[in-house]
Amino acid sequence: xxxxxxxxxxxxxxxxxxxxxxxxxxxxxxxxxxxxxxxxxxxxxxxxxxxxxxxxxxxxxxxxxxxxxxxxxxxxxxxxxxxxxxxxxxxxxxxxxxxxxxxxxxxxxxxxxxxxxxxxxxxxxxxxxxxxxxxxxxxxxxxxxxxxxxxxxxxxxxxxxxxxxxxxxxxxxxxxxxxxxxxxxxxxxxxxxxxxxxxxxxxxxxxxxxxxxxxxxxxxxxxxxxxxxxxxxxxxxxxxxxxxxxxxxxxxxxxxxxxxxxxxxxxxxxxxxxxxxxxxxxxxxxxxxxxxxxxxxxxxxxxxxxxxxxxxxxxxxxxxxxxxxxxxxxxxxxxxxxxxxxxxxxxxxxxxxxxxxxxxxxxxxxxxxxxxxxxxxxxxxxxxxxxxxxxxxxxxxxxxxxxxxxxxxxxxxxxxxxxxxxxxxxxxxxxxxxxxxxxxxxxxxxxxxxxxxxxxxxxxxxxxxxxxx
Numbered sequence: 001x002x003x004x005x006x007x008x009x010x011x012x013x014x015x016x017x018x019x020x021x022x023x024x025x026x027x028x029x030x031x032x033x034x035x036x037x038x039x040x041x042x043x044x045x046x047x048x049x050x051x052x053x054x055x056x057x058x059x060x061x062x063x064x065x066x067x068x069x070x071x072x073x074x075x076x077x078x079x080x081x082x083x084x085x086x087x088x089x090x091x092x093x094x095x096x097x098x099x100x101x102x103x104x105x106x107x108x109x110x111x112x113x114x115x116x117x118x119x120x121x122x123x124x125x126x127x128x129x130x131x132x133x134x135x136x137x138x139x140x141x142x143x144x145x146x147x148x149x150x151x152x153x154x155x156x157x158x159x160x161x162x163x164x165x166x167x168x169x170x171x172x173x174x175x176x177x178x179x180x181x182x183x184x185x186x187x188x189x190x191x192x193x194x195x196x197x198x199x200x201x202x203x204x205x206x207x208x209x210x211x212x213x214x215x216x217x218x219x220x221x222x223x224x225x226x227x228x229x230x231x232x233x234x235x236x237x238x239x240x241x242x243x244x245x246x247x248x249x250x251x252x253x254x255x256x257x258x259x260x261x262x263x264x265x266x267x268x269x270x271x272x273x274x275x276x277x278x279x280x281x282x283x284x285x286x287x288x289x290x291x292x293x294x295x296x297x298x299x300x301x302x303x304x305x306x307x308x309x310x311x312x313x314x315x316x317x318x319x320x321x322x323x324x325x326x327x328x329x330x331x332x333x334x335x336x337x338x339x340x341x342x343x344x345x346x347x348x349x350x351x352x353x354x355x356x357x358x359x360x361x362x363x364x365x366x367x368x369x370x371x372x373x374x375x376x377x378x379x380x381x382x383x384x385x386x387x388x389x390x391x392x393x394x395x396x397x398x399x400x401x402x403x404x405x406x407x408x409x410x411x412x413x414x415x416x417x418x419x420x421x422x423x424x425x426x427x428x429x430x431x432x433x434x435x436x437x438x439x440x441x442x443x444x445x446x447x448x449x450x451x452x453x454x455x456x457x458x459x460x461x462x463x464x465x466x467x468x469x
Contacts, residue, residue, distance in 0.1 A: 004167055004194060009075035009314040010305050010349040016073075016171055021195035026162070026203040029191040033133040033160035034209040036188030041130045041158035045103060049096035052152055054183035056092040059085070059176070066175055068306075070144055073169045075314040075350070076268050077305045084144050087434065088176075091148035094435050094452050099156040102456045103128050108464075123467040128460035130158030131235060132211035135204035137197065137225075138173060139216045140166035140316050141271040141373075146216050147173045149434070151180075151190055153455040154214065162191040162210070164200045168316050197221075205229055212236065212459055216450075219371070219397070219443045226446055237458055238447040241371040242399025242440055243277045244429040245392040247382075247414060248289055250282040252404035256426070258292035261377075264402075264428040266300055266354050269315050270375040274400045276429045277372055280391045283381040290339065290358065290379060297340050297377075300354045314350040315374055324352050324374040327366045331357045331378065334365040341375070362391055369395055385410065389417035399440035400429045421445060 006016040021029070040048070059066065063085055070081045105127045110119040136150035143165060150163050165173035170192075177192045193200055204210050205228045212235035215225045219240035229236035246264070248257045264276035281289045305313035315321055321344055328342050341353030355376040357367055367378040382388045392401060401420040403411050408425070415423035421440035424431055432438055439449035448458040 004170070006073055006168070006171060007317075008072050009168075009316050010351075012349055018170060018194050021193040021200065023199055023203055026193050026195070026200050027207070029162045029193050030133060030203070030207050030209050032188035033162050033191055036186055037130075037132055037160045040155070040160055040186060040189050043158075045099060048156055048158065049099055051180070051183050051185050052092045052096040052156060055152075055176075055180050055185070056089045056096075058179045058183050059089050059092070062175070062179060066144065066172065069171050069175050070169075071305045073171050074140065074143060075305050075316065076141075077310045077313045078308055079310075080268055081305075084142060088144040088148040091145065091434050091452060092152045095152035095156045095456075098153070098435060098452050099456060102453055103157065103460070121469045123469055125465040125467070127463050127465065128157070128457070129463050131459050131461055132159060133209055134159050134161050134212040134214055134459055135201070135210050136161055136163040136214040137201065137217060138163060138165045138169075140168040141268060141273075143169040143172040144176065145434075147176050149450055149452075149455065150214050150216075151176075153452045154459050155185075155189055157456045157460045159212075159459050160189045160191075162193060162204060164193050164195065164197060167194070167197070170194045201225060205232055205234065210234065214450075214455075214459075215239065223446070235458065236447050237450055237455070239273070239439065239450045240444055240446070241373075241397065242273050242444045243369075243371045243395045243397040244274055244400045244402070244420075245278045245280060245418070246276045246402040246404065246429060247388045247392055247418075248279065248281040248285075249388075249403075249405040249407070249410065250285040251406045252426070253406070254285060254289050255292050257404040258289060259296055260402075260404075260428050262293060262296035262300070264430045265377045266297070266312050266375050267430065269312050269352065270377075271316065271320075271373050272430065273371075274429050274432060276402065277377070278368060278392075278395075279377060279379045280382045280388055281379060282388075283383050286379075286381040290356075293379065294340055294356060297354050297356055302345065302351060302354065312354060312375065315352055317350060320374055321350050321352055324355070324372075324376055327370075327372050327374070327376050328355060328357070330366045331359075331363075334363040335359065336363070336365065336367070336378065339379075362394065371397060385414055385417075389414060392418045396443040397440065398442040399444035400424065400431075402427060402429045421449070
């Protein structure tokens with residue numbers, strides 16, 4: 001099998017070459033996790049959480065190395081990379097803290113029930129037990145935080161893991177694995193396999209030793225993973241994509257809305273599942289909003305992701321650059337006007353101009369129907385709340401959304417109408433609380449929602465211990 005070459009998307013230069021795991025390698029990783037499960041799950045919770053807290057401490061000390069690695073392989077601007085490393089560290093800490101509460105158990109008062117007879121002579125203790133080995137897939141756009149989500153709460157609960165990082169960004173996961181080993185995680189508890197997603201996940205799903213699957217990625221692939229996992233009787237948690245809308249009413253603070261939307265769309269070159277991907281603006285203020293938006297978009301500094309003055313870096317690959325060209329071409333054919341950007345930048349690297357497409361109404365365009373994972377933003381006018389809700393709901397997705405208005409009664413009405421896992425009022429669609437369940441509806445939500453608390457609950461099973469007195 002050929003080695004995996006990791007490329008810096010800002011320079012198109014190879015920065016690492018790694019051996020790709022064979023199916024036998026994946027099986028060995030599963031066996032290691034299986035063998036480690038009994039002793040790891042039997043450890044007192046304080047000892048498991050101690051490893052997580054030590055990992056957070058050592059990751060903080062290794063911040064500069066992690067930053068350089070993350071920026072080099074993902075192209076994420078260093079200011080955003082700093083935020084992601086902070087976030088990953090916080091997920092390890094909060095997993096240690098939340099475990100004490102989520103896994104504390106309870107003693108239900110069965111003597112409150114008539115049946116079964118004799119409940120007054122029974123003591124019931126409810127506990128949660130880990131499911132076993134959990135397989136995980138990480139995303140390329142947030143390699144540090146998805147590693148933390150797929151590992152920290154899962155092993156805090158007593159499980160062991162085998163995770164596969166994206167082939168674009170495997171180095172950050174490997175760095176975190178090194179840190180965890182120095183923090184004292186026993187051999188086999190955390191395993192990282194680098195290789196083909198199809199081969200690795202086929203092994204994870206087919207193995208009787210794997211109890212659960214934890215996937216972050218596209219909706220199309222997520223559906224396949226969910227179907228295969230379900231057919232094998234495995235638990236599955238899928239964090240799929242979205243096409244998050246922002247709805248801007250005429251009574252909103254238009255400048256604030258334009259500023260928030262610009263940041264929410266072009267952060268990380270638009271490569272976030274909860275980026276604002278469509279904007280609908282009340283027709284009366286549409287020209288003014290577009291003027292304000294274009295002011296913020298044209299001020300975006302695109303360049304070297306290691307430069308602290310850079311706002312936006314490259315896309316992850318040549319393939320995604322070509323995909324953006326296709327989205328823009330399709331939009332122009334469907335009646336859109338190009339207000340900014342629209343092409344690859346004339347420089348080395350996978351850079352694409354921050355792009356704004358203006359539509360005069362709804363259209364069957366890719367930019368308005370599909371998840372566009374790049375810096376392309378369609379802006380559409382609407383008239384009235386009913387049309388705003390209809391446009392916001394006009395995709396198969398329903399991850400997050402935003403409503404901008406000074407009328408909170410209106411905000412509540414519209415929020416109730418929008419089909420999404422979360423609606424932000426005068427806030428960015430990018431808002432996420434890592435301890436809380438995160439996910440959506442429709443094709444942005446199947447399986448359990450990810451979050452430190454919900455992940456620990458999902459990858460443990462309730463067990464009742466009944467004592468006759």
